[in-house]
Amino acid sequence: MNGSTGSIKRRWVARLHRPAVVMAALALSATTIDAQTTYYVSPTGNDSNAGTLQAPFQTIQRGVNALQAPGDILELRGGAYVGSVLISNKHGLAGQPIVIRSYSGERASIDGYLWPQGGTGPAWAPASLDDAGAHPDEFVSTTTFNEASVNRGAFLQAGAYTRLVTYSRLEDLRAENATFERITSAQDPRPGPPVLSACAVTDTDPACQELPDCSVSPTCPLKRYKPAGYRRPWVYMGPGLWFNEATRRVHVRLSPTSNAIAGLQDYQGETDPQKVKLAVTGRHLVTLRVEHSSHMLVSNLDVRFGGDQTMWLRHVQDVTFDHVNVWAGARGVRTDHATRTAFEHCRFDGGVPGWVFRSDIKDAYRFLLAGRVERNGLAEQTSDGLMAGHETNAETRIAYSEFVNAHDLYLAGTGVWFHHNWIRNLHDDCLFLDAPEYGVADARIHENVIEQCLAGISMAGEEVGGPKYIYRNLFDLRLPTASFRPRNAGDRNVWRYGHPFKFRRLDGPIALFHNTFLVNPQHGTEESLQAALLHYRDTPLGEPLEHPRRSFNNIFVVNMDIASDVPITYLPDPSFAGPTDGNNYFRFGDASAAAFQIAGYCLPAPCPLGQTYVAKTFSNLQALYQSEYFQHSKGVYAPGSEAHSREADPRFESYSPNGSFSSGDDVRLSWRSPLREAGILLPKELYLLDRYTAAEGSRDIGCCPYGSAALRVGVDGRRTSPPVQ
Secondary structure (H helix, E strand, O other), rough: OOOHHHHHHHHHHHHHHOOOOHHHHHHHHOOOOOOEEEEEEOOOOOOOOOOOOOOOOOOOOHHHHHHHOOOOOOOOOOOEOOOOEEEOOOEEEEOOOEEEEEOOOOHHHHHHHEEEOOOOOOEEEHHOOOOOOOOOOEEEOOOOOOOOOEEEEEEEEOOOOOOOOOOOOHHHHHOOOOOOOOOOOOOOOOOOOOEOOOOOOOOOOOHHHOOOOOOOOEOOOOOOOOEEEEOOOOHHHHHHHHEEOOOOOOEEEEEOOOOOOEEEEOOOOOOOOOHHHHHEOOOOOOOOOEEEEEEEEEEEEEEEEEEOOOEEEEEEEEEEEEEEEEEEEOOOEEEEEOOOEEEEOOOOEEEOOOOOOOOHHHOOOOEEEOOOEEOOOOOOOOEEEEOOOOOOOOEEEEEEEEEEEEOOOOOOOEEEEOOOOOOOOEEEEEEEEEOOOOOOOOOEEOOOEEEEEEEEEEEEOOOOOOOOEEOOOOOEOOOEEEEEOOOOOOOOOEOOEEEEEEEEEOOHHHHHEOOEEOOOOOOOOOOOOOOOOOOOOOOOOOOOOOOEEEOOOOEEEEOOHHHHOOOOOOOOOOOOOOOEEOEEEEEEEEOOOOOOOOOOOEOOOOHHOEEEEEOOEEEEEHHHHOHHHHHHHHHOOOOOOOOEEEEOOOOEEEEOOOOOOOOOOOEEEEEOOOOOOOOOOOOOHHHHHHHHHHOOOOOOOOOOOOOOOOOOEHHHEEEEEEEOO
């Protein structure tokens, strides 16, 4: 570790051990300083006013422009302020930040959209007036736009935040069909284009064969593609928008949906957009942009809508968002070149409605149209990550915040501190920690509640970061996500249960300790045919010291049914420096199947030079201890893999008898639990990070020791876990 990274680590460890009351006092002091000047903005003000309480400005931008000195405060009277806001070259001082906040007892919102419904004339006209092929519920804007693409939007209404689908193709917006699958039968009446197989190289030119991502070049024409042998149907995915680049007008359709899936919402609202308030915006509009600024506090307001991102922070230092609600556009917050950025008690809502499925965003395809290769992105531009960081970020703190109803969440940079947050209903990855150009180093992920997503922790990207410390978290993935759009009329099999991990072979040092994982079986997926837990499925051979993946004192509970009764977990290759020990494995369901699985391996690695050992399963820990594998594992971890682990009912305070999700579940260890003081002693650097073991010396296994208070997460710690309401 270099000097700069080491100093960051020491600062984070010091901050981790500050008493909560001290941290609260520090946060409060930033909001109670004596300001040099206080300015006011009101929807009924005037930008030519002096900006006083009696004569306020009208626009937030005018108020921001007035901020000049450290300690200046901008107070926003309650109401919605439409238009984007740029904060540039504003600098406070440590202990004397520039403050932007809602006026006491009121709530202001910054709304990033170009064109709401309303005005002096009709905002929409029936599309059928000019196009006989239009759908009866299709309308077109009476306004034209110069922006490159005006196809982001949401319902502008009170209540649950709800996005409009961003359609890639007009054919989908107009479709009568609402199902989506591979169509191989010529008798299937659903219209749709023949699909081209991805990256099907038929060109004999070697240069063409090396083109990435099936890209087309003048010297490598369409013959690189071949028919996949099936069609995809055009599909209506719910109320949404499509932008006609030729006419510069927006098309909208608000037809009801009829998926009829228990637990998911269907749209049954107004079909005439002239009777509904809609927020329509361009992809490049950023609601709030902060750049080249430092020592600022933004608090107690809402930032809503926007295009590809609702907020963008770049080249900033010591900027804090406190009690800010972000109603995300395609993406909530983008950050780059950001140092000591903090989000505390904030809520991020992606607004993905119940009629949008993961496949709507992930299953893009190519097809041939009039001799040209076209791409149908379906609804992929509707929702992206609630956060998207960058490797240039340093010391990002995200605490007591909430992330809901979106696709996924990216963390990035050096010195990420993510704690006491609540994540729910993300269709893909809850925490993506190493996407391309988004590597994470020196991360602390602790005391969060992560539930209802496809992958709890994902490090399946291309970056090799670390170290990453993941501890005292509750991963409750027993509730499924809406993954597959109904394949045909009457299909109700749309769900997919999540798994805790998505790793690749080289991920950098990872320490996973004192977590509790609650997992349901997965049906019809590749993972369900291998194991419920995959953190050791892919481990690097021949590099035992560079990428340790340690796993200590975790609870793994799997609710396995007979139909998908596969091993609970993979164990690491015995040449891999990933000691796993002190864990507890328990499952409901058929106890006759194997508990542990190993992939084939060889010693010494790499395989061409060593003796090969075949893949195996072990029915229980005793069978593992008697195996050749266990003896081999002592080569990198002297006691041997899982030498002190257990297979016991954890005896939680309250838990459903069959392991299924129940709103009354409480995963703190009861006085009867065999996991009390049953864990191993942590290595020193992990011991010092964990407040339970460092302060009390507890070796209780799992996230919530016996006698601990309920884990409070989210805004103001208002959500206790479990249950989470």
